Amino acid sequence: MKHTAYNIPIIMSTQSYHARPSQSHRFVRLNPRFDRDETLELLKSELQRLPQHTIEYPLPVAWLNFKELQLDFFAIPGEFCLNRSASFQSGRIYGMDVTSGAAVAALLFNFYDVADHVTPSDQKGKRTLLSGEPLRVLDLCCAPGIKLCMMADLCPASSHLVGVDVSVNRISLCKNILIKYHIDGCTSTSQSTSVIVDATDYSNASSITPSCVSIRLYCADGTTFGTNESNSNGNHGLIFDSNAAMEEFQSRGKRKRSNKSSKAREKRRLLKLQQSEENENTNAKTVGDNLNDESTQTISKSIRDPKNDDDSRCTLALPQFDRVLVDAECSTDGAIRHIEKKQSSPISRNPFWNEGNMDELIDLQIRLIHSGFRLLKRGGVMVYSTCSLSSKQNEQVVSSLLNNCQDSFLIPVSFATHENSSHKIPFIEEGTLPGTVRFNPIVVHDPDEMHYSVDCLLPGSGFFLAKIGKRQNC
Numbered sequence: 001m002k003h004t005a006y007n008i009p010i011i012m013s014t015q016s017y018h019a020r021p022s023q024s025h026r027f028v029r030l031n032p033r034f035d036r037d038e039t040l041e042l043l044k045s046e047l048q049r050l051p052q053h054t055i056e057y058p059l060p061v062a063w064l065n066f067k068e069l070q071l072d073f074f075a076i077p078g079e080f081c082l083n084r085s086a087s088f089q090s091g092r093i094y095g096m097d098v099t100s101g102a103a104v105a106a107l108l109f110n111f112y113d114v115a116d117h118v119t120p121s122d123q124k125g126k127r128t129l130l131s132g133e134p135l136r137v138l139d140l141c142c143a144p145g146i147k148l149c150m151m152a153d154l155c156p157a158s159s160h161l162v163g164v165d166v167s168v169n170r171i172s173l174c175k176n177i178l179i180k181y182h183i184d185g186c187t188s189t190s191q192s193t194s195v196i197v198d199a200t201d202y203s204n205a206s207s208i209t210p211s212c213v214s215i216r217l218y219c220a221d222g223t224t225f226g227t228n229e230s231n232s233n234g235n236h237g238l239i240f241d242s243n244a245a246m247e248e249f250q251s252r253g254k255r256k257r258s259n260k261s262s263k264a265r266e267k268r269r270l271l272k273l274q275q276s277e278e279n280e281n282t283n284a285k286t287v288g289d290n291l292n293d294e295s296t297q298t299i300s301k302s303i304r305d306p307k308n309d310d311d312s313r314c315t316l317a318l319p320q321f322d323r324v325l326v327d328a329e330c331s332t333d334g335a336i337r338h339i340e341k342k343q344s345s346p347i348s349r350n351p352f353w354n355e356g357n358m359d360e361l362i363d364l365q366i367r368l369i370h371s372g373f374r375l376l377k378r379g380g381v382m383v384y385s386t387c388s389l390s391s392k393q394n395e396q397v398v399s400s401l402l403n404n405c406q407d408s409f410l411i412p413v414s415f416a417t418h419e420n421s422s423h424k425i426p427f428i429e430e431g432t433l434p435g436t437v438r439f440n441p442i443v444v445h446d447p448d449e450m451h452y453s454v455d456c457l458l459p460g461s462g463f464f465l466a467k468i469g470k471r472q473n474c
């Protein structure tokens with residue numbers, strides 16, 4: 001098979017397929033805090049206004065649709081205008097690619113693991129979170145926050161999630177998305193003037209289960225997060241705290257938009273939180289220096305600079321995380337829109353990352369994956385992902401971690417086999433590093449296609465993911 005410079009398969013066949021859904025499709029995830037049947041009813045009624053399709057939308061994506069786990073992905077036609085739909089405006093659905101969903105599912109669940117070493121044998125095959133215990137979860141490149149929202153929806157009650165992103169604009173977008181879905185979910189419909197269906201019946205706040213996790217956002221450099229370097233200006237960059245935001249939202253009552261005084265109040269709350277966090281960190285450091293048990297395992301004990309293995313930067317005593325997602329900055333060459341642009345014009349339209357500064361990008365990815373790993377608890381699990389299909393940005397970055405950190409190991413995962421069939425899903429394949437996963441953005445023609453269910457012929461964006469564990473003892 002021919003590949004582009006980024007190792008993306010080029011479609012060789014122009015043949016049309018049986019019952020093949022429209023090539024243009026997109027995916028949505030249901031917000032589990034709303035009533036599922038109501039949401040599907042609303043979405044169906046909106047889809048009925050589109051021209052008829054040969055298949056029935058919304059179409060559940062079998063390999064990523066387990067409603068008992070609230071993992072609820074559906075394909076919808078590409079022409080559906082999400083922004084103008086009542087299901088979206090009311091916060092009932094998220095626009096989210098299946099590949100992004102796969103990264104979060106691999107991080108939180110163990111049933112995609114090829115060999116499940118963790119689950120007791122009498123529970124193997126059961127679809128559950130690894131533990132019902134609250135988790136500490138870090139999303140090191142979180143903006144705009146679509147994966148962070150999914151983690152917040154699926155984590156056990158009382159879990160604590162931290163999102164970090166270096167971009168001021170993107171992290172504020174992330175904050176807005178969290179406010180929409182986790183703080184005042186139903187209020188966004190009130191500003192709409194052009195909804196397709198009247199959402200009033202469906203935006204009833206009483207039907208939303210309140211969010212039961214806490215979320216903090218930091219505008220910070222993920223490569224140094226949790227070290228004294230990130231703290232050098234005396235500012236952790238805390239820009240959002242879900243508990244403070246909830247209090248603020250409740251104190252505002254019916255007035256939904258914030259004014260000057262509520263913004264000032266929010267700033268004061270965040271400053272106070274930041275100060276108490278700094279005090280806690282100082283105390284924890286003193287305690288952590290004297291004790292050696294897992295409950296006091298803090299970042300200060302395991303920080304390593306990947307380049308010189310120097311412990312000198314390790315002053316913060318932030319508790320480590322059970323799960324870390326490093327959804328790294330990348331050249332985005334796996335995203336289908338970028339491929340189309342590349343194929344239609346040999347000269348890319350000024351992408352920020354290009355062949356000329358690729359080394360700089362790969363260096364950033366290596367620093368991010370090492371940073372994510374140092375923030376991971378012993379026994380914890382991390383996922384590294386990108387929407388690039390270049391092996392330099394994927395397999396080679398993962399290998400750099402595995403080769404440099406003796407306590408890291410790869411947890412092989414696979415999404416490729418459909419539950420109800422022995423056929424592999426044609427757009428999912430193993431990476432060149434065994435156990436990693438590549439999602440091709442295109443279904444390459446396969447003579448066996450008749451055997452696939454329709455949803456197995458619906459690729460998402462080009463994507464790569466690897467699941468990595470940190471050994472308990474090393």
Ligand SMILES: C[S@@+](CC[C@H](N)C(=O)[O-])C[C@H]1O[C@@H](n2cnc3c(N)ncnc32)[C@H](O)[C@@H]1O
Pocket residue numbers: 100140141142143144145146147148164165166167170220221222223327328329330387
């Ligand atoms: C692929 S996007 C993340 C998408 C996000 N995980 C989501 O699902 O919505 C990569 C992000 O990395 C951020 N980024 C780039 N360099 C970074 C750094 N040094 N530290 C933290 N974030 C960084 C970018 O601002 C960008 O938002």
